[in-house]
Amino acid sequence: MPDREERFRVMIDTVEAVTDPTPRVLDLACGTGSITDRLLRRLPGAHSTCVDIDPALLTIARGHFAGDERVTFAEADVTRPTWTEHLPHASYDAGATAQRFALLGDPRQPKPDGGARRDRPTATRWHLETLRGQGFSEARQVWCSASDALVAALR
Numbered sequence: 001m002p003d004r005e006e007r008f009r010v011m012i013d014t015v016e017a018v019t020d021p022t023p024r025v026l027d028l029a030c031g032t033g034s035i036t037d038r039l040l041r042r043l044p045g046a047h048s049t050c051v052d053i054d055p056a057l058l059t060i061a062r063g064h065f066a067g068d069e070r071v072t073f074a075e076a077d078v079t080r081p082t083w084t085e086h087l088p089h090a091s092y093d094a095g096a097t098a099q100r101f102a103l104l105g106d107p108r109q110p111k112p113d114g115g116a117r118r119d120r121p122t123a124t125r126w127h128l129e130t131l132r133g134q135g136f137s138e139a140r141q142v143w144c145s146a147s148d149a150l151v152a153a154l155r
């Protein structure tokens, strides 16, 4: 994805803008831990919990961050109501994800306005409305390219 690094940069910019320099961050649907990698390079005082449903990807992430006490891991399906029971901490300063559907609902059921359709990757209206409906304020799109978009929301 051509704009991947720029998206990471804006994502970490956003975390940095709303937290102190030592935030506790959730890397949701972390895969091999790409977001956490960029986070810790920018904010060395940060701590991250990497969460993913895929044990194979978590194994790769554990290897990548081996010996780094700032990083913890949790295997969980974040669409399940009980997924937070797998986390090592009760609260976090920020959450970051590059998985547009995992947090917000079932990707197999796109909303009528098409905002979550895979063929319209930069349409974020549905995502913003869903975040606001779940109690987030100031939900807005903070970055967009020809093929990707990033939203941020504050509680």
Ligand SMILES: C[S@@+](CC[C@H](N)C(=O)[O-])C[C@H]1O[C@@H](n2cnc3c(N)ncnc32)[C@H](O)[C@@H]1O
Residues within 6 Å of the ligand: 028, 029, 030, 031, 032, 033, 034, 035, 051, 052, 053, 054, 057, 076, 077, 078, 079, 097, 098, 099, 102
């Ligand atoms: C596009 S990858 C993003 C990985 C990483 N954040 C990155 O930017 O490279 C999406 C990740 O979401 C994970 N995932 C998908 N559904 C999930 C769910 N319900 N709960 C937890 N993780 C999920 C996949 O296993 C995969 O690692």
